[in-house]
Amino acid sequence: MPDIPLPSVIAVSKGRAHTFTKALHGSITLLAALGVEGDAHCGVTVKHRSRVAKDPLQANLRQVHLLHSELHDELATQGFQVGPGHIGENITTRGIDLLQLPRSTRLHIGATAVVEVTGLRNPCSQLDAFQAGLMAAVLSRDEQGRLIRKAGVMGIVLCGGVVFPDDHIIVALPDQPHQPLEPV
Template sequence: MAARVLSVNLGEARTGILKSRRTGIDKRPVDTIHVTDPGPKGVGGSGVEGDAVVNTKHHGGTTQAVYAVAREELDWWAMDTGKELGPGAFGENVTTTGFDVDAAVIGEQWRIGGSVVLSVTAPRVPCATFAAHMQVPGWVKAFTRRGRTGAYLAVLQPGTVRPDDTIEVTWRPGHGITVPMVFRAWMGDRDLARAIVDSGALLPQEHEELEAKLAKWEGAESRTS
């Protein structure tokens, strides 16, 4: 099966998922999306025009401009949970098919359709809003054990993305650090976190965040030893 876009999805800011807080995690399929670089995290929101990012401190910005998840991963979770999971169920902007999103290497570039170019930046880290949206007991722990998070992407070349657009990996760096590896590091694998920090594979913001997390772990360890 050729790698392609199955669905493109947008979310409006809504309440009712996590108490009275608004969130854009509930995304629905649309005919097309236009992607562009939204600017730094904390200033820019979603890289998808018309898509809501409410908590810009932790979501959105250049390195989380677009979120992609494989349809095959949604199918796995549908079997595991017994829930019907349509496109956008994980809050993703792009649902792929015939393409292993979770095999992506940090920094690799995807060409979608004729002109859009995206670059893989980071894994998705589960949060309370995601858990409330999924309504699956123990969701954060289950999602973490699975370790296949989909990928956040930066927009290198803006444009319009449509269902049935082809997806092609046009460049892949040689460091071999995949999205699931970064996720495991972020979730507590200290040896892997050190190796990733030392590799310099991450973009500056993600590098600084993981380095700070690692320093905190190592500081706590030294105080108890």
């Protein structure tokens, strides 16, 4: 029987400034109820600039951005050059269909960190500034014509800890009934 690799972390990234791309690091520290230590989006209240403009006191449901590296593979077949951290994610994964997880799924990452998935990342026009046509490439439609957003998921930190590339991820689904992910 072939070995099936466990879901894992491929890369970790963070950025102090509100820039599109985040720098790769050897590790990141997740802080409970806050996010990634030293990242521009760390905090109890929302830090995403367009959301701050609407309501600076709303809860930060976007403390951690996770992106499946399988999207990088898909984009490469379309001629895009996108790698870990390039489109703003903090944790790049492999082996998890992040987009199909229900809301409130808990991702146990490494020794102690736990991230609860809150929703989908809604792709923005900054993608096209990074590489022309990238926004359209991370959007598609299902058989019923519903929009599929492929730019990863957002989460909150339930338990802090240090996350390294190659850390394993254990997926803990919430109780039924499962709620599908919506943009946050």
